[in-house]
Amino acid sequence: MLFKTRNFDGAPVALQARNLTVSLPETPGNPQVLKGIDVTIRQGETVCLVGESGSGKSVTSLAIMGLLPQALKVATGSITLQGQDLLPLSQAQMRQLRAARVAMIFQEPMTALNPVLRVGDQIMEVMELHTDLPVAERRARARAIMEQVHLPDVDRIFRSYPHQLSGGQRQRIMIAMALVLEPVLLIADEPTTALDVTTQKQILSLIDELQQKHGTAVLFITHDMGVVAEIADTVYVMKHGEIVEHGPIETLLRQPRAEYTRKLLSAVPSLSPRAARAVADNTVLRVESLNKIYGGGGILKKLPQAHAAKDVTFTLPRGRTLGIVGESGSGKSTVARCIMRLIDPTSGRIMLDGTDIADLSRRALRPHRQKLQVVFQDPMRSLNPRWTIAESLIEGPLNYGTPRREALAEAARLMGVVGLPQDALARYPHQFSGGQRQRIAIARAVMMRPDVLVADEAVSALDVSVQAQVLDLLDQLQRDLGIAIVFITHDLRVAAQICDEVIVMQRGAVVEHGPADRVLSTPAHSYTRALIDAAPGRFWDFHNFRELPKVNHAEPA
Amino acid sequence: MFNRLTATLLASTMLAGTAWAETTVKAVMHSGLRVLDPVITTAHITRNHAYMIYDVLIAQDSQYQPQPQMADWTVSDDQLTYTFTLRDGLTFHDGAPVTAADAVASLKRWGQKDAGGQVIMDRTASLEATDDKTITWTLTEPFVPMLDILSKQSALPPFIMPARVAETSADEAITDYTGSGPFRFVEAEFQPGLTVVYEKFDEYVPRDEPADWMAGGKVVNVDRVEWVNMPDIQTAVNALSGGEIDYIEQMQVDLLALLEGDPNIVVEKREPTGMQTMVRMNFLHPPFDNQQIRQAALKAIQQEPVLAAMVGNPEYYQVCGAIMGCGTPLGSEVGTETLTQGGGVDEAKALLQEAGYDGTPVVLMAPTDMVALATQPVVVSQALREAGFQVDLQPMDWQTLVTRRASQAAPAEGGWNIFITNWMVPEISNPISNPMLNGRGDDAWFGWPTDERVEELKENFIDAADANAQKAVAEEIQAHAIDNGLLIPLGQYTLPQARRAGITDMINSPVPVFWNLQKAE
Amino acid sequence: MLGYILRRILAVIPVMLLVAVFVFLLLRLTPGDPAAIIAGDMATPAQLERIREAMGLNQPLHIQFVTWLGQLLRGDLGVSLISNTPVASMIADRIGPTFAIAILTILMSVAMAVPMGVLAAWKHRSGADYAVMTFSVLGFSVPVFVIGYIFILIFSLKLGWFPVQGYTPISRGLGAFLSNAFLPALTLSTIYIALIARMTRANMLEVLGEDYIRTARAKGAPERTVLFRHALKNAAVPILTVIGTGFALLIGGVVVTETVFNIPGIGRLTVDAILARDYPVIQAMILLTSFLYVLVNLLIDLSYSFFDPRIRY
């Protein structure tokens, strides 16, 4: 089965929003954040609300919960839950409703649970607020729902604080809390976005399982088309506060009608690896047995050691891209930072153009710095907010003695290359969007004419459409300038798009290393396979609105 | 069981009862008591403390005459042998009788420290206890002021301590506070600088004569006296209004308005003479190493503004040019017309001109944390400036001042030119004990004048045959001291005391004492 | 936890040693001569010299320091140069009032400031918020002695509710204690309330923007529960911190309040000792207050784990 094909036409309507308009009444011009949207969710149905950042999908969910921030007000329209109009309800009545009939889970399981209260108590609090069950009964029900969300060792976890649990466990607690009173509607706002893919897969199937068990209607908000493909019955595509298209999942993926939907789908990188390029042999970067061990110091007692990178070895030829893939805590960023010498490796060699830079002093390192540049994940923080773009761009060249005028001319030229207007140079970072800033960061790195560019999750914070543009830019620069790229990512799709070779890391160690097409199509290691299996919507070629040709995974050895 | 309970209850009620019946006088004195040895310090508060717990051989009455207190005396015809006989019933607080040996040891320790005592000791052939009750003091030459010095109230009266205490070196503070006075020091409740508690000493036998200043019978009519120090006089005034305390030794005159019209409170001058405030100049360094410039400073100043700024109400200050005090037997105001009436500024300017004053700044030390000395420097510096002096008014805390005034260095190198000080009138009423009239250079008081003439005049004073002759010499001393600028008297003032109306029969002696007084409940 | 406490206590040692050296040097370089205050006005320079000799003030500085440090390590704080009383007993006599009033101040301040801060944060940018903020800024803007005088004028002299001065130990009954201690504590509280109310407001504002507050509201929790059960406990750690750092402020205020209300506490003891150059007392007092400051902050650090389970030592 590719998609869910259940039909809910006969099911009773759980929630209906009609002509819902939300505006900012106190902002001049009274801008509308939601512009008259209609959404219908039936009993047992999973409705996905999909869109890029700023599309208004989270505002929709908050409007339903009656939790809009003060600045936002519902201007027109109605929201009915099982026929009851929610908008006229008082705050107290809405409180009665929340968790009891409409429950919500949020994106960040790390911050959505109160860190100073035990999770068991937090689940029990829901019943305390909405029922008059005796304590023992509340406790029993809390444990029961914890069993249902498949938490191990319920006794221990019941007494635990959030920080003692993993991200996946916390999200299970959130789900347990949301479902303990068997609400009519569950709103899940990007519930898996902050999780690793393998955990994401488990959470998605858990939601699916519980939904079927309880017949809950689910409003699932996400930006990830893969996730949509996995779980949706019906999809609503949002853009700038409007629904641009909606329909059953398969119809929408195969025959998107709206231009925006097509664009959105096309931008989703394919899991099928890029065509292999000729193997180049002029090695520019060679890493040998790189190790990084944290901790182990301590005066009074020995602190525990963490082996963040174990014997990492690879070579990178000029003009090629090496992907380092792994989930959080795999050590991929440690490797990147060691190569950049932002942290000092514990042992191993880093040969850059034939020089070992692993042990060079700061001073000795300086001449080599310019060959090695970096682009970080967070486009908001990677540029000094107080500097004009021009100042940021010419900082490096000035350090290496380029005359200011030359550097400025080069900066102006590069603005064109990365697709930004000339006047951008005189502006400040906050005047640009995330994607634009990432282009500027890339331009800053390119100003140095580096041999190697380390891109640490460089596109992870960007919307898919922007992501695609930045990836294209990197590709183009690589072709024009022959830069070698070390591309750190958690996203297999992105890795598939850009990498020639892939290293898969798990808990500091390299578990698999090989050409991208080989690793992604016939993974040898079980962890690699698990990663690929967990990638949502991996069966679908969004770009071409069709299934992917069947790939033959090697059977586990 | 029941009986025991009743007994306990009864006992506690009785205890409470006695506590109720106890009369306690709470007094706010002019300063906090910190030093307990009346020989090591001249601080008035320590002296006042000593009068509470110690007794003296002979004491001054309100006519400044020596009278018997612990002892009667006889003087041999050749004026060389003084015999003191202790009266009966004298007991130390630890129960031991007071013996002549105790008295001799105490007098010898005192004689090392007190200026007057040193003069006597210089003339002493022997001082010994001839028996338990008799002290025989033999001099090498007749010494007229002998009994005046032994009976004086300031600065170091000869208090009698047990011999074991009096054997402490005169440079070290005593640690045993056993006296034979009318009150007992409650050491356990002593908090330095804060509270001192005295209890009536029941075994004290007062003399039969009525109390007259420090002489006469010290009859104690209260059970307990507490001295509480309140650094903020306003707090004390508030507390007196509220009945939380009974007595304030020195009222800030400006605050009297707050107590006016309160029938429960009496404000009065305790004693007629009060204090004198004065300028002292440094004779070692320019410009005041020049007599003409010292004279210019004297002419530049008028007393009344100084006193007005300090005290306010003219009822409590007195313009007075007498360096030995107005209202004392020896007081004379010769040569101080400009001080008392003003009009000397032009003369001062002329003198400065004549002396060729070159504008050397005059360093005037001004203590900021002593209420009784804080205002004078400000007014004096203004007056000096108007006469053409360059004045560098340097504020400092009292501790810095007392350290710095001991420095003989040049003003620019940590020395000084002027400071202001106060003395109680009885302390300066006699040219021998008046520290400002010491002209012996480095051995003189801070300022170090070398003035042979004044020393000569003092010898004449000692040798003077009778009171009239003394008075004549004293007038000469006054004229000379003013002319030479040994000091510039700034006038006399009395800080009145305030008491609850229930406190009666207080003695109006310069030293505030707590015997004789009654407290009505 | 035990290891952590041990390490923190060990870390106190160099800090206290630095304080000790610092204070010692500061004092001995200060002009002033305790011998002069002991001897009084009529003493001659030679007499002063003999007293100085007897008190050991003529020895070289480092010898004096080592002697003092040696005494200190044996738990001997020395004897007051002025009154010859053991410093330890002087402090023991006078620490009670200061301590009691400080505790009362903290209790009163927290009881008033935390609800004020919570209210201000909850009703952000409302009249209540501005009122609380204005009050708290006002608390920083008026010298503490002026506040004290105004309170005395109003509550003691005009209304007659409290005595104007003095101190009654708590052992003579809570009522008697409070009647004396309330006004000084209230005076001291103003600045403390200002400090804590601001800190509470700022942290509550931050916490109220957190995801778990949204979660709590999504659960249908009423505002009271959201504020006090979910938010306040999360905002507690910085509030505790400011109580700790405010302790130094409290000591500064105590010095003034003790003078205004005539409380026989250690604040006045210290100021008097500084003005009289009573070195052993000043040294002991500054060491003691510094040590208390360090101790209070250590205790507060340790109490964090009570409010925030993420903090474990």
Place this chain on the structure above:
Amino acid sequence: MSPVPPPTSAMQPVLRALRLPQFGWGSKIAALVLAVIVVLTLLAQWIAPHDPLAMNPLARLKGPIEGHPLGTDNFGRDIFSRVLIGGQLSLIIGIATAVVSVLIGLVIGMVAGFFRTADAIIMRMMDALMAIPSILLAIALVALNGPSVGSVIAAITIPEIPRVVRLVRAVVLAAREEPYVEAAIALGTSMPKILVRHLVPNTLAPLIVQGTYILASAILTEAILSFLGAGVSTETPTWGNIMAEGRMFFRIKPELILYPGLALSLCILSINLLGDAARDMLDPRLKKRAG
């Protein structure tokens, strides 16, 4: 991954904070009051009807009379003139303390924040300095140097330094983890240059705020020092020593405390309100919207 946080540009808010129209009405009034006080004290020499030192002890403690709009003090000096002139020195002490402690704290904090070896030693010393109650330290320092303006400024400044150091160090420690600082390292920018060009500007905004608080508290501390007898000479009036001198007469002539107290409190209130407004604008956390 996670959606991006709102921009944390820090220079913009500073610029904005300096543009008054963005303040609330409270801050506008505060700015106005402060401006009036500053102008009055700056022009004190010309406005004051009398020499603040000219005394007439025979006409002391008078109420408002001809020529003395606020009456006279215990030396018969004109209270109005003294309060006007007193503002000068109070403000000078406040500003000098703020500037000096911020500058010294900035340098020490930078060193502590950037050089791990120096950090431990510096911070222990700062801990020790912080542990000593600042008022006691200030009294002792004034006793050491004599109560001149300079030593009062030094006495108030020294206890403030550790607080500035801690602030700067915290900002530096946080900022050195910023990707743009790491990017600068990658661009071969030398450490001193990173310190000055990337890190110092970060401390600017919090230091401006901290500076206003120090300014306010220094004026207050000066008053308290005067109260405790460790202030500057009465010949150089400050709001603090006018009040300290007047406290003895609080019940018979409360104006002596009232007028300088009012001037001081209004001034500090305004400075604090402006500081708060600046902080609210500079603190991105307070701008974060709920939900």
